[in-house]
Amino acid sequence: MSTAPIISKVWSFCNTLRDDGVGYGDYLEQITYLIFLKMADEYSKPPYKRNVGIPAKYTWPSLKAKRGAELEAHYLSLLRELGARKDVLGQIFTKSQNKIQDPAKLYRLIDMIDEVQWVSMGADVKGDIYEGLLEKNAEDTKSGAGQYFTPRALIKAMVECVRPEPGKSIADPACGTGGFFLAAYDFLTNPANYKLDKDQKTFLKHKTFYGNEIVTNTRRLCLMNMFLHNIGEIDGDVLISPNDALIAPSAQSFDYVLANPPFGKKSSMSFTNDEGEEETDDLTYNRQDFWATTSNKQLNFVQHIRTMLKTTGRAAVVVPDNVLFEGGAGEIVRQNLLKTTDLHTILRLPTGIFYANGVKANVLFFDNHTAAKNPWTKEVWFYDYRTNIHHTLKRKPLRFEHLEAFIECYNPQNRHKRKATWDATKNPEGRWRKFTYGELTARDKTSLDVFWLKDKSLTDLDNLPEPDDLAEEIIENLEAGLASFRQVLAGLGKTVGT
Template identity: 35%
Template sequence: MSADFDEKVLYQVCKWMRNDQMIISDYIEQLSGLLFLKACQESPRINQDDLDIPESARWERLVSDEVRREKSILETYDEMINELQTDGELARNAFNNFNNKFGSETTLKNTVDDIESLEFWDHYEGYSDFFGDAYEFLLEKYADKADGAGEYFTPRPLIHAMVEVVDPEYTESVYDPASGTNGFLIAAYNHVGRKTAGEIAGKERKFLNTPEEGANSYAEQLTGRELTSQTYRLGLMNLILHDIDPTEMTSLRGNSLTREVDQEYDVILANPPYGGNGSDKFPGAWAETTAPETNFLQLIMRSLSQTGRAAVIVPEGVLFRGGAEKSVRERLLDQYMLDCILVLPENSFHPYAGVDANVLFFERDAGGTDEIWYYDLRSTVESIKGSNPLTQSHFDDFIRDFGSDRDLVDRFFSVPVEDVVENDYQLNHSQYQEFSATQHRPPAEIAKEIRHEMSSIDETIDSLLSDSQ
């Protein structure tokens, strides 16, 4: 592939729409609709007939000589969208509430031509991770620039860290009840794919060494649900460009909080929405609240299998507020094993959101929690900002040390559950800083000072002995 083939390639395709004064939320959505049709044509794993995409509404029609010479491409695309909204479940979901916002024949034609001529379609099978990265570069731009779009975007380095330490297996089901653009599910799919990879003709292939038990395709183990039509559409596109067939997994559109729990999952990974104007009450809630983050946490706890485990991002308030949040914390410690709280650096979601957050790692365990481990990435880490973005390097040590002897790791400290109970079940790390080794001076610094003092003592003794002679 050429040297100039980089993650900005899809962003560059949008130049015609930007030149036409289309706002970023519109041109990302319009590009996604077109990419959906093109990727369905090109993917070696996805069959357009299986997706029930009508032949008259496929990519081939947009680039056909008939349309280019005899018809309006704008009118043709409108006809295609209408068909996609009425035929085939996946296409209906993907194009639900979708409108053609191209203002001119030239802008649509140039955008379609640029998509058609992208170099990487000839390399789709071997480079699906790259295509996904290029699309996620777009999503990151969208989350940064579009009003309110950052609410569903989770920084990819944090997703990677959470998936790495939770370490899902091929035989385990994975669920995200607020799936957004499907970042967690894609990361879980790729993680398990690498764990089961093998080699064919000198090339690594995912899922070659899978166990006999379990699903025929690992995608069957994945379930996600997303509320908004636009974000759901972006998530479908993200799956397809990562070469994951969305018809093999359970990809749902709707409100997770309005449904009874009718299925349990082995692994749950989530960054639920928070704040806003409140949420629907979760039918399975034992603590009544309108805070969406608290309702989602209750949903996740209810949805874990008997041996299930979860990694969930929560804003700071969940760890110390009274009322419903305290009730949830009580049950979390009494009926689950809260293994670790990852204290994220200040402003970790910059520039998408300005809230401090933590990640809860817990398992379903009727025996409850004996101690809570904290991994502090806030006290000694510079606040995240444009000049200090959140990167994979922020989490490398955490991933490495998560399964090690935590007593030997400075950033880890543990708190007996009895102390938390006595402290009104508050879990915010600042309440327990006296347990943290990072609050003490580094051993090397202390040793250096002792050596200096011993040297001074030796000099004083030598001087006294010299004077006495």
Template identity: 30%
Template sequence: MGTGRGSAGSASMSGMSGIPPQGGQLERHWTAESIVRRWWEFYNYKTSIRALTKIEFAEHIAYLLFLKLDHERANRPGKFASRPVAPSIDTWPHLVERGGEDLHSYLARTMRTLGTPTPDNQRRTTASVLFHDAQPWNIDRMSELRQLITEEINPYRWAQVPDGELGRAFAQLLSDCYDDMLKKRQTGQFLTPPPLLAVVAKALALTPDDRIIDPACGIGSTLIAAHREMESHGTKVDDSAIAGADIDPQMCRLATMNVLLNTRRLFAGIPPIQRSDSLSRKVRAIQRQDRDVAATVALCNPPFKSTDAAVDTTHRDDFWAPKADLPTNFLQHIAITLPQGARAAVFAPDSVLFGTGAAATVRRNLLLNCDVHTLLRLPTGIFRGTNAKANILFFTKSAPRPSGEPATRALWVYDARTGNHRTDTGNPLTEDDLSDFLAAYRPDDPDHSSRTPSRQFKPYPVADLLARPSASLELWADLTENQQDLGSPRDIAASIVAELNSASSSFQAVVDSLAPGQ
């Protein structure tokens, strides 16, 4: 199947998706919607779905696009050509001509070469993140992989796809893998709605001069939103402007390709993502591999996992509360490691705002050492498949005051939650839904002196906050506190089922770890 270019199968798929076969400059007219529709049509009609998850399919799209684009750029005419990142300029043609076990072994060898960082080849540092531990899909399904290569990737000139469309297509591909993401609930992975991230990037008043970090970047959506906001100023954004890290190799590889395609970065440039456990060492929020660039902004939606110690923080003598849960640890890690004057927007579940013990210690120190100026209470239902109640804390790292006064003067609370439940199918969150928040926040007023209270926006003096039991930040504006919309009975039931499935998996892992007779 799919033994050559321009086969009947390829023409048929082109007609279904609305993308014409290669011919001259036709790729310049492709849209993100038509591209991603084509990919999913191949997945649904040409692959053995039970043998390949959606997220595994998305990973292979990333591998093949990287190799194909690398080949196209190496074969541009004259001075426009770039040295290939792949082992040779013929890596892609050799891949195209193979099938069966030969294809499997050749692709596995190529992945292994690119996934192994070498000090003498700095041009492969980005590739080493993308291809780390990468493997071709099942050797018994090589005919399907060959079809994907010869019919869906090789016949087209992907470098000619309009700026932004290929990146948007890949981001949508990842978004469509949401069910697979939910299976990673034990690691706390959630997909953040892009419209929300766009609003947060605007609230942070990002400019091309900023340096943005995310120490728990997931698939890189926060960094892409930040990059787009910086680009909106009409000035070129430097490759060192964004940097992310994640402990999950799969998230790192998906984030790497997501950022590469959405920011038009060079494949041989500075890696946008690094594999690391951000919480395990006393270092800056993220260290660059080429040079140390001080971050000016942190934008992070950390894992919302609150049970079981996820990392060893015994070496974090800088932590205010080393035995905190995962989201609280990320909050204090960012607050402690950011340079003075840096801004931050950190997502936090409700438990971080009013939990006792370690959470209370972190809140108190946060108010004392940072200007925690804004709390945005988010609508329920924005994280599909969960009943998580989320918030965003906006703060600025401040220098200690000789007088001992708290760095925070007043915390403004914007309540976008009360009576506001969202779903990504019926009534998804849009940027317009948060336009009132953005207007009240006043990104153009860094001192927040021109803010005015309203029914949804209310300031709390820091003295009152520190006087509250455990310095609780369970705060509301002037809306009725008990009007919480938790969603429809179906939404609640689905969330309960997801939690039970997650608990069942955890108990099964315990059972599997016990020796017979224990």
């Protein structure tokens, strides 16, 4: 079943609401509340006959039966009451507000959602619909929603490399809208990969996924996204914690960690000074299980993720370039990561694939191990999918097929039988090569920012991107630079206009 018509219909109504000041994110929130209520109503009927805890006066028919000011007042009361609950229902509706001030338009939205039988629809179909809405929301770069949305092609490629197994736990300490969980779920339920028995299916639904997301609205979207993909129960345990994952060690260890921690180097907290003015201060996590104490958020996530893993655990983590070359705490983290884990693969990513402009990122793949006298990392394989690669969000977005060559080189079935494509004489343009532990630790600051291919755009005019692509890339880089400049000024207690 094609989901495009439903996505288009549901999303097109947002254009009408934007005239009333309802942004993409606010619209998606209202969609979340209403779809959840409609599904709860469907579950209350045969053949399910389940009571999911919604009071009789706040059921879906109660919304359908009202109009005008009466509907608006009833909807506000519903959101307030359901948001006070402690179960999944309360987590979906926590701090919920009605952002649609026109009761007539609210009713039109209710009527549109009422036309779809959500429960009987396949998990893959309704999940794709919601994922489509999340991606459209991420495309609205001004809202900042893109920072919680990792390109699904990249997520799928990472999962294909890690190949999670049934009956094992998967965590993401900064899970955003749940993209890694859904890709792992799709991989595990794919008959080409595994034929799950009853116990494995139960474990997958209830005990496989655990995450943290501190942004309330994003966490709400994640819970709904997972539920629509058949993960968890409408009246079951809450799988996504609202707590800051970096505050303390994880209460349990996991078989896999798949993550793209939030962009930006510094963790910070806001407070009001003695003069009543709001200020920000760098937030440093003093954890005895960390190798280094730093306010660098990305380095802290790398350290935290290593502590989350079982001694046989495996991780795939997206990190910005500074994690690979920064001195001080960065050098300490890299040295310890090479010693205590098998950091076997680094994928260098191009710009133009994230909704946050100008991001230069990489994927670290490492396996945890028990303490040992000698370093666990023997060699690190690098795949350069950045040099002479041009992507833009609109004209040439990243697709899964773009990363298939990397997956083939990674050799997920047996990564110990890899073959380099780079050769100094036979193929100097090869993107896949390895460096030994000794070669890497001999580099200044144990830098893992390794590259060997020549940028042809500097010497070969024929290799330049199309003018439109080049212009879009320049704009992205300028916007990224401006965003960085704003962060610097914000740190100095100043602001800069748009």
